[in-house]
Amino acid sequence: MTERETWATRVGFLVAAIGSAVGLGNLWQFPFKTAANGGAGFVVFYLVAVLLVGFPALLAEFVVGRRTHINAIDAFERLGHREWRFIGVVGVATGFWILSYYNVVGGWVMRYILGSATGAYFGDPAAYFGAVSSGPEAVLAQFLFLSVAVGIVALGIEDGIEKATKLMVPSIVILMIVLAAWVTTLDGAMAGYGYFLSPDLDVMLANAGSVVPFAVGQAFFTLSLGMAIMLTYSSYIDEDDDLPFDGGVIVVTNTLIGVLAGLVVFPILFANGIQPGAEGGASALFVATASGFAQLPFGRVLGVLFFAVVLIAALSSAISLLEVSVAYVTDNYGYSRPKLALGVGVGLFVLGLPSAMDTAWLTWFDTFAYSLFLPLSVLAMVVFVGWVLAADAVDELREGAGDLSRFGPLWLWVLRLVVPAGVLLTLVLGFQDLFLGSDPAAFAPF
Numbered sequence: 001m002t003e004r005e006t007w008a009t010r011v012g013f014l015v016a017a018i019g020s021a022v023g024l025g026n027l028w029q030f031p032f033k034t035a036a037n038g039g040a041g042f043v044v045f046y047l048v049a050v051l052l053v054g055f056p057a058l059l060a061e062f063v064v065g066r067r068t069h070i071n072a073i074d075a076f077e078r079l080g081h082r083e084w085r086f087i088g089v090v091g092v093a094t095g096f097w098i099l100s101y102y103n104v105v106g107g108w109v110m111r112y113i114l115g116s117a118t119g120a121y122f123g124d125p126a127a128y129f130g131a132v133s134s135g136p137e138a139v140l141a142q143f144l145f146l147s148v149a150v151g152i153v154a155l156g157i158e159d160g161i162e163k164a165t166k167l168m169v170p171s172i173v174i175l176m177i178v179l180a181a182w183v184t185t186l187d188g189a190m191a192g193y194g195y196f197l198s199p200d201l202d203v204m205l206a207n208a209g210s211v212v213p214f215a216v217g218q219a220f221f222t223l224s225l226g227m228a229i230m231l232t233y234s235s236y237i238d239e240d241d242d243l244p245f246d247g248g249v250i251v252v253t254n255t256l257i258g259v260l261a262g263l264v265v266f267p268i269l270f271a272n273g274i275q276p277g278a279e280g281g282a283s284a285l286f287v288a289t290a291s292g293f294a295q296l297p298f299g300r301v302l303g304v305l306f307f308a309v310v311l312i313a314a315l316s317s318a319i320s321l322l323e324v325s326v327a328y329v330t331d332n333y334g335y336s337r338p339k340l341a342l343g344v345g346v347g348l349f350v351l352g353l354p355s356a357m358d359t360a361w362l363t364w365f366d367t368f369a370y371s372l373f374l375p376l377s378v379l380a381m382v383v384f385v386g387w388v389l390a391a392d393a394v395d396e397l398r399e400g401a402g403d404l405s406r407f408g409p410l411w412l413w414v415l416r417l418v419v420p421a422g423v424l425l426t427l428v429l430g431f432q433d434l435f436l437g438s439d440p441a442a443f444a445p446f
């Protein structure tokens with residue numbers, strides 16, 4: 001078999017991981033989940049979830065990936081724990097499942113760049129969304145989005161993913177800053193910031209039961225956890241990076257982009273008298289925000305820029321998820337990467353068809369991913385790393401970690417106790433909401 005690829009530079013790994021983390025989860029779901037869950041109180045829960053649950057779980061994936069230098073499914077065997085292989089299988093399957101409908105949304109975003117440029121949705125944003133979000137046009141858009149992702153992954157780790165994300169991530173950051181600066185000039189800006197950033201303690205506590213699972217689920221999704229992505233990316237690390245430091249950079253950047261997204265979206269909504277919480281789900285972005293662009297001066301330019309950032313972010317996430325499956329097959333069967341990327345792409349396209357034909361399917365796919373697959377997958381991973389790998393995991397984390405290696409034992413205990421507790425809580429509350437139904441619609445981001 002030919003030698004396994006690696007990142008050309010340490011920054012390459014970092015940027016690719018940030019590209020994976022920053023995606024629709026930050027630009028779309030985070031602001032609108034915040035809106036649907038009572039504003040700034042949700043932000044507080046989310047930040048706690050990222051710090052206490054997301055960050056430690058991210059390091060757990062890194063440790064397994066870098067120690068084994070192999071894909072997510074074979075990693076467990078290489079560690080001498082073949083019986084835990086199912087974690088890799090669940091991770092790969094979860095990722096595949098999620099990417100199938102993620103591509104559909106990616107297609108919508110492409111469509112909206114065009115729609116913003118021509119002003120196609122300016123007349124009646126809701127009708128436009130209804131027309132393009134499902135059916136043959138959505139299938140075509142899904143196909144185009146997926147094709148670009150497949151093309152990048154086909155080029156390989158260094159020449160494809162690393163080069164592409166080195167361009168994409170800085171573009172996302174710069175464009176977001178430009179947009180955030182732009183919207184400060186809008187009339188509703190202050191009201192928007194207030195809504196987003198000042199927590200109402202009473203509302204926060206009253207809603208804790210339904211908000212906590214959301215916050216934890218969002219932390220997993222936005223950090224690309226439970227889909228074997230971070231494990232796969234860290235398996236291409238050649239030298240000994242400082243994992244806690246890199247993890248910290250990823251978490252902070254990812255969170256900042258989410259916050260920036262809120263600072264962009266809420267002023268636009270408030271400037272146009274659009275109530276943020278009223279329209280949850282897909283329409284929050286594609287109808288509510290879009291109607292903001294329709295009403296603002298230079299709305300077309302603003303719209304094109306905004307949806308361009310969303311597209312870049314979604315693409316750099318999609319490629320990371322595609323790579324997970326491609327890594328598994330390349331490691332095992334040595335097929336050529338382009339053929340494989342194409343094969344995986346075809347599979348994804350087919351699985352995504354129901355979501356492209358009917359948004360109800362998309363919601364269903366997403367609800368399962370959030371309330372069930374992601375938490376279960378993360379739970380299995382942290383239990384394995386915390387209780388089975390245990391001391392070996394701490395050793396691996398310390399490798400190259402400089403000063404931060406002091407926190408190794410603390411990390412292990414957080415992984416053993418705090419993260420599983422958070423996940424279990426999420427599962428129970430999520431189930432309750434899903435099946436006993438306080439408000440299932442609030443759960444589905446689409």
Ligand code: PHE
Nearest residue numbers: 021023024025222224317321
């Ligand atoms: N972190 C990504 C996001 O926020 C989640 C994701 C990654 C989803 C890869 C799909 C593919 O959008």
